[in-house]
Amino acid sequence: QKEVEQNSGPLSVPEGAIASLNCTYSDRVSQSFFWYRQYSGKSPELIMSIYSNGDKEDGRFTAQLNKASQYVSLLIRDSQPSDSATYLCAVNNNNDMRFGAGTRLTVKP
Amino acid sequence: KAGVTQTPRYLIKTRGQQVTLSCSPISGHRSVSWYQQTPGQGLQFLFEYFSETQRNKGNFPGRFSGRQFSNSRSEMNVSTLELGDSALYLCASSLARAGIYEQYFGPGTRLTVT
Numbered sequence: 001q002k003e004v005e006q007n008s009g010p011l012s013v014p015e016g017a018i019a020s021l022n023c024t025y026s027d028r029v030s031q032s033f034f035w036y037r038q039y040s041g042k043s044p045e046l047i048m049s050i051y052s053n054g055d056k057e058d059g060r061f062t063a064q065l066n067k068a069s070q071y072v073s074l075l076i077r078d079s080q081p082s083d084s085a086t087y088l089c090a091v092n093n094n095n096d097m098r099f100g101a102g103t104r105l106t107v108k109p
Numbered sequence: 110k111a112g113v114t115q116t117p118r119y120l121i122k123t124r125g126q127q128v129t130l131s132c133s134p135i136s137g138h139r140s141v142s143w144y145q146q147t148p149g150q151g152l153q154f155l156f157e158y159f160s161e162t163q164r165n166k167g168n169f170p171g172r173f174s175g176r177q178f179s180n181s182r183s184e185m186n187v188s189t190l191e192l193g194d195s196a197l198y199l200c201a202s203s204l205a206r207a208g209i210y211e212q213y214f215g216p217g218t219r220l221t222v223t
Binding site (some may be wrong): 031032034036039043044045046049051088090092095096097098099100101102 | 154
């Protein structure tokens with residue numbers, strides 16, 4: 001079982017829709033969780049971090065964490081073509097960061 | 110505040126050679142992590158340095174090594190290069206204190222081994 005699992009996609013949504021990206025992790029004692037966006041040919045860019053159960057909102061992005069279910073998600077509201085990228089979920093336990101393989105998102109105009 | 114910088118950005122080497130990559134973290138960040146990214150394997154953790162000490166290590170052979178200097182700049186070295194070492198090498202810096210673990214990536218060094 002992989003430590004951090006994501007659906008590889010591609011996930012395709014129309015412009016203006018909500019994109020929902022999911023991630024599960026295996027290490028129950030993981031402490032902090034992150035979402036990165038990576039455009040083709042570029043390095044990952046941190047877009048959200050979440051440390052506590054519940055929702056955290058930042059602009060069009062909402063991260064959701066459920067530690068009991070070992071599940072973290074990212075919602076992108078009002079999706080734009082510029083959101084088309086690969087989204088990486090990362091899980092940190094005591095400075096040991098593990099990444100999922102990423103979900104490729106395409107937002108169609 | 111300046112971001113993470115990596116040099117060189119692109120590198121072409123031949124099998125059997127060695128290579129050294131450099132990373133300068135964000136000012137004030139004491140932790141530097143290195144990752145290898147390939148299309149098939151995704152982002153794989155190499156090692157993490159904090160205050161000049163290797164604190165974590167991934168599952169890579171001993172040909173991959175690193176170090177960190179007193180100013181937090183870090184280098185990684187790959188000896189006896191193999192074709193499979195062709196990848197994007199990323200470094201990320203972090204404050205790594207007081208529960209703050211966000212990592213910020215540099216632009217990467219794209220290494221091609223021929």
